[in-house]
Amino acid sequence: MQKFTRRYIETAARILFFAAACVCVLCVALICVYLLASALPTIAKIGPLAFLGGSRWHPSAGEFGIFPMMIGSLYVTAGAVAFGVPVGLLTAVYLARFAKRRTAKVLRPLVSLMAGLPSILYGFFGLVVLVPLLRNLFGAGKSVLTASLLLGIMILPTIISVSESALRAVPAQHYEGALALGASHERSVFFVVLPAARSGVMASIVLGIGRAVGETMAVIMVAGNQATLPKSIVSGVRTMTANIVLEMGYATDLHREALIATAAVLFVFILLINLLLSLLRGRNA
Amino acid sequence: MKKRRLDVLSICLRWLTRGAALLTTGLVLFIVGYILFNGIPNLRPSLFAPKYTSDNVSMLPALVNTLFMTALSLLLAAPLGIFAAIYLVEYAGRGNRAVKVIRLAAETLAGIPSIVYGLFGMIFFVAALRWGYSLLAGAFTLAIMVLPLLMRTTEEALCAVPDSYREGSFGLGAGRLRTVFKIVLPAAVPGILAGVILAVGRIIGETAALVFTAGALEKLAQSPMRSAATLSVHMYHLSGEGLHIRQTYATAVVLMALVLGINGLSSFVANKMSKGGKH
Numbered sequence: 001m002q003k004f005t006r007r008y009i010e011t012a013a014r015i016l017f018f019a020a021a022c023v024c025v026l027c028v029a030l031i032c033v034y035l036l037a038s039a040l041p042t043i044a045k046i047g048p049l050a051f052l053g054g055s056r057w058h059p060s061a062g063e064f065g066i067f068p069m070m071i072g073s074l075y076v077t078a079g080a081v082a083f084g085v086p087v088g089l090l091t092a093v094y095l096a097r098f099a100k101r102r103t104a105k106v107l108r109p110l111v112s113l114m115a116g117l118p119s120i121l122y123g124f125f126g127l128v129v130l131v132p133l134l135r136n137l138f139g140a141g142k143s144v145l146t147a148s149l150l151l152g153i154m155i156l157p158t159i160i161s162v163s164e165s166a167l168r169a170v171p172a173q174h175y176e177g178a179l180a181l182g183a184s185h186e187r188s189v190f191f192v193v194l195p196a197a198r199s200g201v202m203a204s205i206v207l208g209i210g211r212a213v214g215e216t217m218a219v220i221m222v223a224g225n226q227a228t229l230p231k232s233i234v235s236g237v238r239t240m241t242a243n244i245v246l247e248m249g250y251a252t253d254l255h256r257e258a259l260i261a262t263a264a265v266l267f268v269f270i271l272l273i274n275l276l277l278s279l280l281r282g283r284n285a
Numbered sequence: 286m287k288k289r290r291l292d293v294l295s296i297c298l299r300w301l302t303r304g305a306a307l308l309t310t311g312l313v314l315f316i317v318g319y320i321l322f323n324g325i326p327n328l329r330p331s332l333f334a335p336k337y338t339s340d341n342v343s344m345l346p347a348l349v350n351t352l353f354m355t356a357l358s359l360l361l362a363a364p365l366g367i368f369a370a371i372y373l374v375e376y377a378g379r380g381n382r383a384v385k386v387i388r389l390a391a392e393t394l395a396g397i398p399s400i401v402y403g404l405f406g407m408i409f410f411v412a413a414l415r416w417g418y419s420l421l422a423g424a425f426t427l428a429i430m431v432l433p434l435l436m437r438t439t440e441e442a443l444c445a446v447p448d449s450y451r452e453g454s455f456g457l458g459a460g461r462l463r464t465v466f467k468i469v470l471p472a473a474v475p476g477i478l479a480g481v482i483l484a485v486g487r488i489i490g491e492t493a494a495l496v497f498t499a500g501a502l503e504k505l506a507q508s509p510m511r512s513a514a515t516l517s518v519h520m521y522h523l524s525g526e527g528l529h530i531r532q533t534y535a536t537a538v539v540l541m542a543l544v545l546g547i548n549g550l551s552s553f554v555a556n557k558m559s560k561g562g563k564h
Contacts, residue, residue: 013462020368025390031405090305110313116548118490186295214398216493263404274396
């Protein structure tokens with residue numbers, strides 16, 4: 001009898017744990033269904049071409065083209081990669097192969113501190129420091145450039161920590177072999193170890209891209225948010241994420257649905273980035 | 286040993302890495318220092334008045350709301366995340382197809398930007414379930430957001446428990462459930478705790494997922510069904526208005542101190558675990 005209850009409880013526990021594990025599958029399914037179910041009819045109503053390819057966003061006139069916002073997201077993300085990847089990668093190389101133990105012990109907590117800062121704080125920092133600085137330099141404070149710089153700073157910790165562990169995972173033989181062939185420490189690290197770690201480094205860049213595309217609060221505060229195609233690097237820009245937050249508060253009917261559809265497009269972008277990431281990771285393993 | 290003479294390229298590369306590391310360090314210290322330097326002189330007792338008014342933008346209601354929001358989200362997410370990790374580590378066999386699907390889902394969740402969570406929360410909890418802008422809708426949204434983080438950290442903590450513990454327990458005749466709760470979980474507590482604290486940091490710092498789920502009512506939430514602005518949302522509105530720049534600096538300091546303190550606590554607990562595991 002006791003044995004029977006015990007087996008019963010064991011089975012119940014197993015089912016409970018399994019159910020808990022299935023919750024995240026359920027969440028992904030719910031998010032997909034609800035976002036896409038609201039977005040697809042809207043996109044069909046506006047017309048896929050007019051929605052994705054239209055370059056005019058005038059909700060009051062019934063024009064819902066998110067092309068400028070897609071390009072905006074693309075520009076600031078590319079800019080963030082241009083600023084963040086070289087600095088982040090070189091810092092990772094420094095941490096993994098150049099820094100003395102004591103230096104690394106100070107630097108590493110600083111990097112994780114940077115990763116922990118909320119995006120609203122970065123945004124505020126950008127607003128009170130970067131915007132006035134760039135206004136003095138280029139005449140326009142809120143621009144593609146400002147947003148790119150700020151996002152570049154924000155993706156640094158991701159790139160540094162993921163690249164560093166990739167660099168550390170490279171077997172010592174690579175480095176030692178290069179040294180034995182007469183290469184200097186620097187040349188061995190940059191021309192042998194770094195190429196060997198490339199799939200991990202690529203993964204860090206893709207992760208950084210994912211973070212930059214999805215960043216909202218910081219970008220809103222420094223990008224200017226004009227819903228037009230940016231003419232130059234110092235003109236204002238609106239990203240897809242900014243578009244949602246700026247107008248969701250008062251949007252109704254088709255306007256509201258168009259914003260939800262914007263989020264769905266963003267979601268699809270992120271899924272593609274995730275797919276790329278798991279492909280990179282799969283090759284790594 | 287004779288010091289080798291370096292070629293130009295090597296010297297350049299060395300200085301490049303040093304420069305980058307210096308730039309990173311400088312940036313972190315500058316951001317933190319700038320906010321501290323401008324914020325601390327503006328910390329006034331009036332900013333902690335029990336009531337928020339448009340003249341005195343007190344952060345106390347938002348602070349208390351943040352506390353409620355954190356507690357509620359953790360109450361929802363922590364058991365789920367921990368149980369899910371227990372299933373993945375202790376129950377699921379190797380090559381289980383369900384595990385692959387669950388891991389894929391968790392990875393997908395981890396990559397979703399917070400604004401997408403916010404919109405989903407708005408469509409599902411606020412509109413479809415008719416909860417309105419409320420603490421509860423915000424907490425459910427955040428719970429989904431931190432779930433993958435909790436799962437991953439708990440999984441790592443459970444995997445770090447040596448198999449000999451489990452084998453010893455099974456050898457003494459304990460069942461799987463008893464082994465998990467009496468042997469494995471106690472040994473993994475510091476790691477799990479570090480993950481939970483990390484999740485608290487994420488919840489406190491979150492803005493985009495809350496703007497359209499918990500709303501922006503600057504009042505102490507009387508019930509979970511009321512709208513409530515957390516500290517980050519409060520700060521977003523302050524900096525958007527641009528009228529109370531001093532108070533915004535002060536709020537930024539409090540928010541930063543909270544988040545950094547909590548993250549520091551998490552790594553302290555995690556370090557303790559790795560040291561405790563050695564003996």
